Amino acid sequence: MNGYAGKILRINLSDHTYKTENLDHEKALKYIGGRGLGSRIMAEEVPPTVDAFDPKNKVIIATGPLTGTPAPAGGRYMVVTKSPLTGTIASSNSGGYWGSELKFAGYDLLILEGKSPKPVNIFIEDDKIAFKDAGHVWGKIVSETTSILAEEAPDKAKILCIGPAGENLSKISAVMNDINRAAGRSGVGAVVGSKNLKAIVVKGSSRPKIADSEKLKEVVKESRGKIKDNGVTGQGLPTYGTAVLVNIINEGGVFPTNNFQTTYFDKAENISGEHLAENFLVKRESCFACPIACGRYAKADEIEGGGPEYETIWAFGAACGIDDMKSVIKANYWCNEMGLDTISAGVTIAAAMELYQRGKITDEEIDEGLSLKWGAADSLVSWVKKMGRREGTIGDKMAEGSYRMAEHYGMPEVSMAVKKQELPAYDPRGIRGQGLQYATSNRGGCHVRGYMISPEILGLPQKLDRFAIDGKAEWVKIFQDLTAYIDSAGLCLFTSFAIDAEGYAKLTNAVLGTDFTQEDLLEAGDRIWNLERDYNLKAGIDPSQDTLPRRLLNDPIPDGPSKGNVTRLEEMLPKYYEIRGWTEKGIPKPETLEKLSV
Amino acid sequence: MEIKVRLFATLRENRGKELMLTLPEKATPADVINELDIPKADVAILLVNGRDGDFNQELNEGDVVSIFPPVGGG
Numbered sequence A: 001m002n003g004y005a006g007k008i009l010r011i012n013l014s015d016h017t018y019k020t021e022n023l024d025h026e027k028a029l030k031y032i033g034g035r036g037l038g039s040r041i042m043a044e045e046v047p048p049t050v051d052a053f054d055p056k057n058k059v060i061i062a063t064g065p066l067t068g069t070p071a072p073a074g075g076r077y078m079v080v081t082k083s084p085l086t087g088t089i090a091s092s093n094s095g096g097y098w099g100s101e102l103k104f105a106g107y108d109l110l111i112l113e114g115k116s117p118k119p120v121n122i123f124i125e126d127d128k129i130a131f132k133d134a135g136h137v138w139g140k141i142v143s144e145t146t147s148i149l150a151e152e153a154p155d156k157a158k159i160l161c162i163g164p165a166g167e168n169l170s171k172i173s174a175v176m177n178d179i180n181r182a183a184g185r186s187g188v189g190a191v192v193g194s195k196n197l198k199a200i201v202v203k204g205s206s207r208p209k210i211a212d213s214e215k216l217k218e219v220v221k222e223s224r225g226k227i228k229d230n231g232v233t234g235q236g237l238p239t240y241g242t243a244v245l246v247n248i249i250n251e252g253g254v255f256p257t258n259n260f261q262t263t264y265f266d267k268a269e270n271i272s273g274e275h276l277a278e279n280f281l282v283k284r285e286s287c288f289a290c291p292i293a294c295g296r297y298a299k300a301d302e303i304e305g306g307g308p309e310y311e312t313i314w315a316f317g318a319a320c321g322i323d324d325m326k327s328v329i330k331a332n333y334w335c336n337e338m339g340l341d342t343i344s345a346g347v348t349i350a351a352a353m354e355l356y357q358r359g360k361i362t363d364e365e366i367d368e369g370l371s372l373k374w375g376a377a378d379s380l381v382s383w384v385k386k387m388g389r390r391e392g393t394i395g396d397k398m399a400e401g402s403y404r405m406a407e408h409y410g411m412p413e414v415s416m417a418v419k420k421q422e423l424p425a426y427d428p429r430g431i432r433g434q435g436l437q438y439a440t441s442n443r444g445g446c447h448v449r450g451y452m453i454s455p456e457i458l459g460l461p462q463k464l465d466r467f468a469i470d471g472k473a474e475w476v477k478i479f480q481d482l483t484a485y486i487d488s489a490g491l492c493l494f495t496s497f498a499i500d501a502e503g504y505a506k507l508t509n510a511v512l513g514t515d516f517t518q519e520d521l522l523e524a525g526d527r528i529w530n531l532e533r534d535y536n537l538k539a540g541i542d543p544s545q546d547t548l549p550r551r552l553l554n555d556p557i558p559d560g561p562s563k564g565n566v567t568r569l570e571e572m573l574p575k576y577y578e579i580r581g582w583t584e585k586g587i588p589k590p591e592t593l594e595k596l597s598v
Numbered sequence B: 001m002e003i004k005v006r007l008f009a010t011l012r013e014n015r016g017k018e019l020m021l022t023l024p025e026k027a028t029p030a031d032v033i034n035e036l037d038i039p040k041a042d043v044a045i046l047l048v049n050g051r052d053g054d055f056n057q058e059l060n061e062g063d064v065v066s067i068f069p070p071v072g073g074g
């Protein structure tokens, strides 16, 4: 089989057995791989109403057909499962080197089933699979776990693990790989933790077969050229990483500050990408086969590690009213060590700060020496550690994510989340298409299900008026569908600044020997989107949840360049449902599912 | 009239972060980049008072012009 490894490794954690199965090629081509194929298998094997922590829930770790090939930035894998945070289907994406290594070991997907009676690690070396006791690494932070297991593993093996947060079933915990890359969102780490699985070590010796190597060489050269020539992927991301967005989003007055109470942070310069590059950057980092190398590696005092990314800087920075870059770098580092999603962790602290501001959290509840005042940079790292270990009254509540914490205090509206998942770093009141995207995202609050920032702020592939309503539903659909394809192919979304659907079709065809057109790829994305939607509806996620926090719908931005605006979601949603081929109520019509043969 | 110009990322090199320019009435952002010797091709995003700007729009006293080279995503 070209591109695909052709095999699935099915692991039963309850009795520590495994079997390999052949990949159904036809199904794979229909759902591509990664997120799409993982979701298809979830739909077939895991009842949508299952509790996320029930052993009947499965974790599907899925590479795409381009993972581990020379296609640029083709090192991604997806963790697909039922989310404990949102109750939706989750698929969280990570880069680094682990995903390609799994492919080299000969597997497209791992399906993790059941629950181990005791903490366990899985070692995979091609067709040798071993289950080993994980007692000695259980409770350990990610870097320690990784170095201990590296000693036990074959040379150059790649390591994926959860941190204490996943073990403690934090609903905002991540799956980590290569120490600082995260399949961050939707609490996927906790599902792995609920199965008593600490780590998967993998080493592989084969390479995916390529249908037309000569052609691929040519197309890779062409797409690498496009990446290099593109201002964003050729200069912006390599020089400043994602953090360069701090100033631009702030200048537009859409940089959520103090938990989205305002949208312009007057101290943004202190947490900007420029400031990071000048004062804290040690080196750049890259994922497998990626010419962009957007990754940062930063140092603050004794702490040194991967990141921080734009979203993280914002979540621990402006969202909490904090302008101290050192504290942000350290909080990011400790999130990675605890195995926490940085966006959700920061936004949850911001929500706690607002609950404190409104008198819901009282001084008596707060651990000694810590603060929940806006701008309390000195407490940031402690809150992250407490959240990861569920320590103290507040730390334990934070581990549940902002929604459940705020609900406990009787003010769920303080949680800046969609479908209980924390929103990222763009205020949708001043970026209307992004607002529609947030509301309709199949995994709740998320920017990478359709990055409308690209046309609405960055002007790529063309500039859209960010306050306009007309045409946004159509754009959101195309972005969502193309992203679903990219996530399924095993590529990094950042390539899409430079490569268009046609470029992806060329790469895919050279690897797989298919003759996909760009329309075919978008149709596959549409199919995947509808499959996820269908799963969510069956899981009881009502279309009424296609909405935004009240503040973003009702309260106009109080000041700054985007002053006076609300999201106007209700003006875009009906059109979106219509072009999706869904009923007015947001249910996919039978003919839509049939047309896409979901 | 006085115009505040804010520069970002690589555009800061040899120019600084924030400048006050004195320009004749009816000056435009095109005049601003001319004055600062910034090639048009290096301007990916142009904001006037935080809103999408146009190279040929007339500026007013006290306006803030923010200029970005191509930047990345999050």
Ligand code: SF4
Binding pocket: A073, A075, A095, A096, A285, A286, A287, A288, A290, A291, A292, A293, A294, A295, A492, A493, A494, A495
């Ligand atoms: S663009 Fe950044 S995140 Fe994406 S693959 Fe390259 S280094 Fe990794």
